[in-house]
Amino acid sequence: MFYPDEIVEEVREKNDIVDVISTFIKLNRRGSNYVGLCPFHNEKTPSFSVSQNKQMYYCFGCGAGGNVYTFIMEYENYTFPEAVKYLAERVGIVLPEAEYSEEAKRASDLRTRLFEVNKMAANYYYYQLTSEQGKTALEYLRKRELKEETIKKFGLGYSTKYSNDLYQYFKSKNYEDSLLRQTGLFTYDEARGVYDKFWNRVMFPILDVNNKVIGFGGRVMGEGAPKYLNSPETTVFDKSRNLFGLNFARLSRKRSILLCEGYMDVIALQQAGFQNAVASLGTAFTFQQANLLKRYADEVFITYDSDKAGVNAALRAIPILKEAGLSAKVIHMNPYKDPDEFIKALGESEFEKRIEKASNSFLFEVAVLERDFDFSDPEQKTNFYQETAKKLCRFSDELERNNYVEAVARKYMISQEDLKKLVNRYGASLSSFDTYEAKTRTEREKKSLKGTDGIKESQKILLTWLIEEPETYTKIRDIISDRDFKESLFQKVAKLLFQQFEQGERINPAAILDQFESKEEQKEIASLFHTGVKGDMNQIEKEKAFNDTVRRVKKHSLDWESRTATDMNELQRIIKEQSDLQKLHIFL
Structure with a gap:
């Protein structure tokens, strides 16, 4: 099934990628782009970047990337025609009767x-x-x-x-x-x-x-x-992208979800009137499932079994829910094993009371941690406070962290000031470690740019530069052609991009992406279009960087041609261009 190119383009142009993605995840403006937590992998620090200018997204963490169609296909597990239909309905475009290719x-x-x-x-x-x-x-x-x-x-x-x-x-x-x-x-x-x-x-x-x-x-x-x-x-x-009972739970008027372990728990709760109950599908709770819940709820009550396996599963689910932007609480069902047993024994009204008394997820984690320590032993008691302080370092917001310090200090009878000092001490050591990690990572990245990787990076930078500053194309049109991009994929991209320039079209990276069906190619192109270009440079530094990039791409191309040239005239042309390249300077 396929639609005419002009329809596909019209649907994409009327669906601003920032508006679309913002309905699924929270985005914050950062410079000319928008950033948020990637919906395709588990992360604590936002590495998901959305460019309104390019109408593309890219995750620097997992490499996911593409345009608005790619996002809907990945997020909703849709085929391309289904994504076109979804986005067309979103903006009120009536689609023509679809045509079908055999595939x-x-x-x-x-x-x-x-x-x-x-x-x-x-x-x-x-x-x-x-x-x-x-x-x-x-x-x-x-x-x-x-x-x-x-x-x-x-x-x-x-x-x-x-x-x-x-x-x-x-x-x-x-x-x-x-x-x-x-x-x-x-x-x-x-x-x-x-x-x-x-x-x-x-x-x-x-x-x-x-x-x-x-x-x-x-x-x-x-x-x-x-x-x-x-x-x-x-x-x-796809087990990781679906939840048992969600087809009914999503119709609930509540903005909360009861997250269960088993099918029978969901069925028992929904029969008892708790229509907002769901369960994962025989596997550990996933980040994709948390993002799915985010569409229908703001708060999730974990109703896992009260045994050790259920407690451990709850501990694994809590950070996943939080990273998806959901508030998480834990329902205690003791002395009963699961919601099904609880409902049978005590009924709906008592379960409703347990929901009202559900534990804050962080305090639940601390309470579980407490079980591992003997408070009559001063050393173990100290170790408990130290481990709790480490957990408190997770809160990046100072007000939120202080509120939890106060709550923990009150519950476990420790001086609030002492606990705060302990948290600050561990926070400082973690910060130093992060700085060291970032520094060593930067050194590794610099080393990786040598040799072939460096040439590949130069080709990516030049293509990105042309997209971000289209006026630079006229400066290099007689120097660089699409054939100078020796990476096969980049050559295809350059050819499509140069066609847009020559035909006087508005530069449209998202349209270029649609010419590639392979998911791996789309990710690579999204990465290409999100390559860092100029950084913080003055005009002289910027001009030098641009010239160096052009020279590297052209030199690599000429070197490659010289190794394969068999005609003497061709070889002489290459030698002359290599000589001219040394004297090249492009004024920006």
Whole structure:
């Protein structure tokens, strides 16, 4: 599926990249760009840069980069046509009937057909649950006190004891193996043949926020292992970017989320009226999931199991939630193991009270830390205060840090002044270490620019310079051509950029990016367009830097040509240009 270039360009031009990205993450102005915490990896210091002038973004931490289409595709896990539709609707552009290339048609058809197979599988599992074969599974759900409407709401089902039941069902419907292999519902084994991924399990369909079935979780009936089994990742199922129950939770009017460990906890809480409950999908909570929650909530209540594994999982989730800009609190469910048990024992009103009394996430971390120390031993007590002081150094805002120092001092009976001195001491040592790290990192970066890396960097700098100061193109048009960029990717970029210059078009880096389909190429180009150029230079220093960059690029090109030249006339031309290059000076 594809749209005419002029439509793609119109949609992009009307969707300012800063406005679009600001709806997903918080951006702050810094000079001519905007910066924020990268939504594609875990970080504490903003390294995600958005250029309004170039209509591009780039993360100096993980290398993610692109234009507004790339961002929506990465953030929402959309295909390119889906990203065009989303952005067109955002600005009120009515799209024409889409055309299809063979490759795009196959990709679009595959996603459509996978959704179709998943939906059919969910209906099949639901049917089996209500049949004679599913009697035991249905009794299990009823013993867990699930109502009929809850079972229907979540589409719960049953995979029978026969290991190829679902496979035979789809083969009877004439579905080809080339498609079924990609669903994650079947295992293809040379020795055993084809068999169902799930059998003899209560089935939990996993839906995305648009209510499309993207995968499944299965709870074994009896003593089989593993107890819970989830679909593998497929074209439509990315565990790190989805949450069980979010399709219902996002409709809640509350700006808070109850984050659970298991599917049954979500179902039990939603049945009890807590519609804002979700769970991660059989893996550790991820930064992408935190960013997903950020769209629908400002505050997250962690309702993990009260055992050691649940406490450790909560400790891992807290910093992820905070880095995504979410307030995190922890609900205590003792003496019960999980929300499901708690609701059954004490009911909705008592759980509501636990929400109201939820612990501040930092104080929860300190309380967990406290368990490792014997306060009757002065040495251990001192060690506890030292470890707590280190944790307090995380708060960069002085007011917030002081408030936590006051709260910890009051709770653990230590002089506020003494604790503050301890925090300041550790803060100073950490600051010195960071300075050392930054210095050594700079030295490593300088060394890496030697040789081939240096030439590559010079080519990147020259292209970036031309974009940031288009008037410099007229200064070099007779000196540098796209063929002088010997890096294959840079040569393609230079050719497209020089075409814009020659045709008198507005310089549009974001449009250049659309000419490349490979994600790796797009990241490299985004990096190229965000290369540091001038720094803090006066006019003389700037002119020298520009001349040095042009000379390096041209010299490398001529050296390369001299090694491959076979014609004497060609060789003489190269020698003359090498000689002229030594005398070259471009006035800016």
